[in-house]
Amino acid sequence: MNILVTGSNGFIGKNLVAELRNRGYTNIFEYTRESNPSLLDKYTKECDFVFHLAGINRPKEEKEFLEGNFGFTSKLLELLKKHENKAPVLITSSTQAELDNPYGQSKKAAEDLLFNYYKETDAKVYIYRLPNVFGKWSKPNYNTVVATFCYNIARNLEIQVNDPNVELTLCYIDDVLEEFIRALEGNPTKQGDFCVVPVTHNIKLGELAKLIKSFKESRTKLSIPNMDDPLTKKLYSTYLSFLPEDDFAYDLKMNIDNRGSFTEFIRTSDRGQVSINISKPGITKGNHWHHTKNEKFLVVSGEGLIRFRKLDSDEIIEYRVSGEKLQVVDIPTGYSHSIVNVGETDLVTVMWVNEPFDPEKPDTYFLEVEPK
Missing domain, CATH: 3.40.50.720 (NAD(P)-binding Rossmann-like Domain)
Known part of the structure; x- marks a missing residue:
């Protein structure tokens, strides 16, 4: 034709x-x-x-x-x-x-x-x-x-x-x-x-x-427009097409210390928050539990060990994770949990939590998975 x-x-x-x-x-x-x-x-x-x-x-x-x-x-x-x-x-x-x-x-x-x-x-x-x-x-x-x-x-x-x-x-x-x-x-x-x-x-x-x-x-709020709304979705796609060519990228605030870094990527009121956690070899992070807050961990690089202990139990549950096999690990409420880098390179973990962090109501309580 x-x-x-x-x-x-x-x-x-x-x-x-x-x-x-x-x-x-x-x-x-x-x-x-x-x-x-x-x-x-x-x-x-x-x-x-x-x-x-x-x-x-x-x-x-x-x-x-x-x-x-x-x-x-x-x-x-x-x-x-x-x-x-x-x-x-x-x-x-x-x-x-x-x-x-x-x-x-x-x-x-x-x-x-x-x-x-x-x-x-x-x-x-x-x-x-x-x-x-x-x-x-x-x-x-x-x-x-x-x-x-x-x-x-x-x-x-x-x-x-x-x-x-x-x-x-x-x-x-x-x-x-x-x-x-x-x-x-x-x-x-x-x-x-x-x-x-x-x-x-x-x-x-x-x-x-x-x-x-x-x-x-x-960009500064780390938010995502409501993609459930057809007009918002179409307008956002249009807006991105008008970005100046030297402004496609934007920086995130990296919280860095001797253990590695923790960086928020996306915050939404109805779909939770996504962050990137980087741990140096031998470093353990976590050792806390939540009432309602729940998370998903996805290790994308390195080797890690995720440990759990229910509050009323002495039993420790372990999940070995690696960037060689992508696997999501759910972090249930009522379990103290930690993640330790057991490899020789940085451990990179994508972390999703069901709600953005609220300093007025953090719902995070320190408790070691392995009591001393």
């Missing part, structure tokens, strides 16, 4: 071309403003499907709206008619087409061209009035407020929130791509005369700003 993608170097175009290739489509005709105009004649003759994504939304002069959104669409359709090519045409319009402004008028004019083209040729047309689309590779101060907020907040730049109560309808790029692939396969989601992306999200502008700011703060 030959697939023509106009505007292939734009935000949606780049993502679409990448996903088409992921799915095994190899004959993709990419057409951009920089392409030789003669290629459009060739592509419209040979294509089996058209993704018409090219358009203008922030021109220098108002007249460019009509030229880019109406004029180019007219040229594309005329070439398809010239070659008697009835390949389906998918066009990205905008919810702005419902409004009386220059951009909306130009999008509405392009839509009318498609409807008339369908009546004239009986070729399938899929018109998508997209809301605010966000995701990786979008442009700040151009495509969407999400891109602008992510770019600025990641760089400690100011953002502008004129009315925090403005309600936004957002649509994630991956959801757009899923729908476009369905259309390519002849199964678009339709509502009346238009096609729609079935998954959208509503959020107030002030809440959006607060949420994206929390992503930046999560």
Whole structure:
């Protein structure tokens, strides 16, 4: 199948071309403003499907709206008619087409061209009035407020929130791509005369700003956003795509002494805390028990011995662990426990605890596993 993608170097175009290739489509005709105009004649003759994504939304002069959104669409359709090519045409319009402004008028004019083209040729047309689309590779101060907020907040730049109560309808790029692939396969989601992306999200502008700011703060708080919430998950992925290339990494606070080190990695209120413990050879750590707090130990390097003793028992239970065989050891409540490095190299243990450490209620009580 030959697939023509106009505007292939734009935000949606780049993502679409990448996903088409992921799915095994190899004959993709990419057409951009920089392409030789003669290629459009060739592509419209040979294509089996058209993704018409090219358009203008922030021109220098108002007249460019009509030229880019109406004029180019007219040229594309005329070439398809010239070659008697009835390949389906998918066009990205905008919810702005419902409004009386220059951009909306130009999008509405392009839509009318498609409807008339369908009546004239009986070729399938899929018109998508997209809301605010966000995701990786979008442009700040151009495509969407999400891109602008992510770019600025990641760089400690100011953002502008004129009315925090403005309600936004957002649509994630991956959801757009899923729908476009369905259309390519002849199964678009339709509502009346238009096609729609079935998954959208509503959020107030002030809440959006607060949420994206929390992503930046999560580094210092060692927190993880709520990945159970679909919008938060998608926004966080988008935010990370806007990190400056010299700011992918961040330091953790290592608590170091002669025994080794202990470093918190992740803290969450509902999924517990993850830390990295490093013990020098011969060093024993622990010798305490908990009422409610429980842990999981995973040795990833070195050799260790984890010992347990129930409070009302003299019996000592031992688990030998090693980075050579990854094995999680649960630390039950009511058992004093310790871990000793019995190897000749550093013992590295990933430790999960069911709750972040609270100095006001540590729930940790010293008791040697092996009483002297």
